[in-house]
Amino acid sequence: xxxIKKKEGFADNLPERxxxxxxxxxxxxxxxxxxxxxLIALLLNITNSAFGYVAIENRIDPESLAINGIPLEQLHxxxxxxxxxxxxxxxxxxxxxxxxxxxxxTREEIYDLVIERVVEPEAASTWSLFDSLxxxxxxxxxxxxxxxxxxxxxxxxxxxxxxxxxxxANAERAGVRTAVLGSLWVxxxxxxxxxxxxxxxxxxxxxxAGDLWxxxxxxxxxxxxxxxxxxxxxxxxxxxxxxxxEPVTSGAFLGTMDPTTANGRTILSAxxxxxxxxxxxxxxxxxxxxxxxxxxxxQASFGLGATKWQTIWHHVLPNSIPGxxxxxILAISRALGETAPLVVVGASTFITFDPESPFxxxxxxxIQIYQWTSRPQAEFRNIAAAAIIVLLMILLSLNAxxxxxxxxxxxxx
Amino acid sequence: xxxxxxxxxxxxxxxxxxxxxxxxxxxxxxxxxxKQKITAMIGPSGCGKSTVLRAFNRMNDLIPSAHAxxxxxxxxxxxxxxxxxxxxxxxxxxxxxxxxxxxxKSIYDNVAWGAxxxxxxxxMDDLVEESLRGAALWNEVKDNLDKSGLSLSGGQQQRLCIAxxxxxxxxxxxxxxxxxxxxxxxxxxxxxxxxxxxxxxTIIVVTHNMQQAARVSNFTAFFNLGEDYAGVLEEYxxxxxxxxxxKKKTTEDYITGRFG
Ligand SMILES: Nc1ncnc2c1ncn2[C@@H]1O[C@H](COP(=O)(O)OP(=O)(O)O)[C@@H](O)[C@H]1O
Ligand SMILES: [Mg+2]
Numbered sequence: 001x002x003x004i005k006k007k008e009g010f011a012d013n014l015p016e017r018x019x020x021x022x023x024x025x026x027x028x029x030x031x032x033x034x035x036x037x038x039l040i041a042l043l044l045n046i047t048n049s050a051f052g053y054v055a056i057e058n059r060i061d062p063e064s065l066a067i068n069g070i071p072l073e074q075l076h077x078x079x080x081x082x083x084x085x086x087x088x089x090x091x092x093x094x095x096x097x098x099x100x101x102x103x104x105x106t107r108e109e110i111y112d113l114v115i116e117r118v119v120e121p122e123a124a125s126t127w128s129l130f131d132s133l134x135x136x137x138x139x140x141x142x143x144x145x146x147x148x149x150x151x152x153x154x155x156x157x158x159x160x161x162x163x164x165x166x167x168x169a170n171a172e173r174a175g176v177r178t179a180v181l182g183s184l185w186v187x188x189x190x191x192x193x194x195x196x197x198x199x200x201x202x203x204x205x206x207x208x209a210g211d212l213w214x215x216x217x218x219x220x221x222x223x224x225x226x227x228x229x230x231x232x233x234x235x236x237x238x239x240x241x242x243x244x245x246e247p248v249t250s251g252a253f254l255g256t257m258d259p260t261t262a263n264g265r266t267i268l269s270a271x272x273x274x275x276x277x278x279x280x281x282x283x284x285x286x287x288x289x290x291x292x293x294x295x296x297x298x299q300a301s302f303g304l305g306a307t308k309w310q311t312i313w314h315h316v317l318p319n320s321i322p323g324x325x326x327x328x329i330l331a332i333s334r335a336l337g338e339t340a341p342l343v344v345v346g347a348s349t350f351i352t353f354d355p356e357s358p359f360x361x362x363x364x365x366x367i368q369i370y371q372w373t374s375r376p377q378a379e380f381r382n383i384a385a386a387a388i389i390v391l392l393m394i395l396l397s398l399n400a401x402x403x404x405x406x407x408x409x410x411x412x413x
Numbered sequence: 414x415x416x417x418x419x420x421x422x423x424x425x426x427x428x429x430x431x432x433x434x435x436x437x438x439x440x441x442x443x444x445x446x447x448k449q450k451i452t453a454m455i456g457p458s459g460c461g462k463s464t465v466l467r468a469f470n471r472m473n474d475l476i477p478s479a480h481a482x483x484x485x486x487x488x489x490x491x492x493x494x495x496x497x498x499x500x501x502x503x504x505x506x507x508x509x510x511x512x513x514x515x516x517x518k519s520i521y522d523n524v525a526w527g528a529x530x531x532x533x534x535x536x537m538d539d540l541v542e543e544s545l546r547g548a549a550l551w552n553e554v555k556d557n558l559d560k561s562g563l564s565l566s567g568g569q570q571q572r573l574c575i576a577x578x579x580x581x582x583x584x585x586x587x588x589x590x591x592x593x594x595x596x597x598x599x600x601x602x603x604x605x606x607x608x609x610x611x612x613x614x615t616i617i618v619v620t621h622n623m624q625q626a627a628r629v630s631n632f633t634a635f636f637n638l639g640e641d642y643a644g645v646l647e648e649y650x651x652x653x654x655x656x657x658x659x660k661k662k663t664t665e666d667y668i669t670g671r672f673g
Contacts, residue, residue: 297514297517304531304581
């Protein structure tokens with residue numbers, strides 16, 4: 001190297017330039033690292049609460065309910081009904097009988113009732129995954145001392161039952177069914193409203209709108225709307241859909257009002273509100289996808305004597321639809337995670353019935369998670385963590401679909 | 414648009430001025446294009462050849478800032494008049510672009526699409542075959558009609574673009590440097606094809622390749638940049654005449670390669 005002479009008029013600063021490059025590259029590596037650590041901490045935190053030991057204490061020891069040495073699990077329905085009658089109030093028993101006579105109920109049903117109403121298992125205490133893995137003996141000692149009758153076992157709070165059970169006041173029996181169905185209904189309305197409107201607006205802005213000041217103003221506003229805090233959309237939705245359009249959003253205009261809702265705090269209102277929220281996102285994404293269609297295709301089409309609409313319908317839309325769908329999916333996953341606007345629009349705090357129409361009361365996954373985390377009992381934090389995992393799974397699968405779509409079509413043109 | 418017998422030209426520009434916004438791009442073009450002949454447009458880059466070519470089928474309408482002043486007579490009718498539909502103009506005056514731009518569709522659909530949207534009622538299979546034969550592509554693709562048009566080589570893609578243009582049966586085909594993105598062999602094929610096509614169509618071709626203009630064209634229009642940077646038509650005439658005996662000094666300088 002030494003024979004390469006320093007050039008006249010240029011400073012000999014190459015090592016210095018390399019050093020400065022090294023500095024920046026290290027800085028970027030650190031920021032990436034911080035991000036990854038934060039992500040891992042988040043995932044660990046959730047898993048930590050979603051799995052772990054739980055000590056179950058029964059009000060009545062099931063063994064004491066054995067008849068003639070036959071354990072509870074194997075008892076005949078008639079014996080189970082007898083146990084139930086002995087242990088619950090006469091009024092409650094009559095209610096059950098009125099709902100459905102016991103002769104017609106299956107053995108499992110009656111057995112579940114006995115467990116739920118007589119044995120009454122309760123989580124006396126729960127432990128995090130970390131404690132369960134690394135302090136097992138301490139936990140066992142603690143249980144032996146504090147809850148001598150309790151049954152200690154390892155549980156996954158996210159399980160089949162959790163996915164299909166409706167909301168309940170009892171954390172062990174509560175599930176995400178109501179919330180997941182609510183979220184799906186709301187998102188369906190959101191999509192129905194925002195997708196055609198957003199794509200239509202994008203086509204207009206990209207293909208038809210001239211370079212007029214009014215169109216530029218609209219474009220600027222759409223870009224700004226995409227950044228408006230979501231709670232503002234909630235307030236807007238409350239004013240428009242819940243209050244002003246109540247006859248429509250409550251279903252009164254169809255005469256199909258849900259008896260449980262006497263106002264516009266319905267799935268329809270929530271869906272439309274989230275639709276407003278993601279409308280700018282869908283428009284901007286669709287515009288980008290439309291802009292990415294090469295102008296040579298448009299020229300080829302016009303050059304053959306196609307009209308503008310034929311060009312849009314046959315070339316612009318088919319070639320931009322993967323991009324439009326990708327953007328829409330990402331917008332939908334944003335809407336799925338939104339909590340604040342739904343609170344403002346009036347998500348129900350406690351419903352156990354499946355939503356049945358756009359005019360039903362609703363709750364949604366993030367709302368459910370928020371409510372569970374704010375409950376004082378520790379078990380609710382465990383099921384909140386389980387619900388977060390459900391939400392994350394839904395979001396991740398949506399994003400995976402978006403990525404697949406993008407990869408599948410990105411190299412087609 | 415009815416046939417005007419007095420007018421024996423395929424298309425004719427009269428006092429045509431072309432603008433992009435406030436800027437005058439081409440000044441005062443007067444040119445008469447002969448039917449079923451190949452007319453080449455040559456000149457240094459930026460002198461407005463493409464602009465003039467696009468003015469012939471109102472493709473400039475797609476550029477928001479572009480506008481025209483003067484007239485382009487086609488069958489005796491000024492295509493810039495209010496009552497003329499540019500969509501109809503473009504069906505009758507087709508265009509082949511510099512970069513081959515087949516649709517991301519099958520070879521068959523590439524050819525059939527234009528005819529379809531224009532309401533072609535005849536037998537589509539026959540039309541596709543006829544057009545591909547007309548573009549000297551049939552033998553290469555006849556067994557792969559459902560393959561994507563994008564899977565072809567550059568030269569084949571350009572011939573596919575020519576096939577889809579002739580499938581809508583235009584009178585005139587405008588070609589903007591149709592071979593400049595192709596290798597020499599593919600270029601020769603396109604040149605042969607142009608001469609074949611001139612039996613049925615009027616062809617106007619922009620080229621920056623002087624030998625190409627000399628080889629294939631019957632007439633040559635030499636455009637140049639005026640002193641105010643607007644393009645002007647310097648000289649127009651029979652190709653042999655322009656290349657062997659140009660009337661203007663600038664034409665001679667250009668074709669002998671002294672600038673451009
Ligand atoms: N879309 C456009 N907008 C504005 N100016 C343009 C546009 N296209 C071409 N021009 C200008 O018009 C002049 C002629 O361009 P063009 O017709 O493309 O020339 P050529 O094809 O002879 O190279 C150039 O100065 C060019 O910058
Ligand atoms: Mg050009």
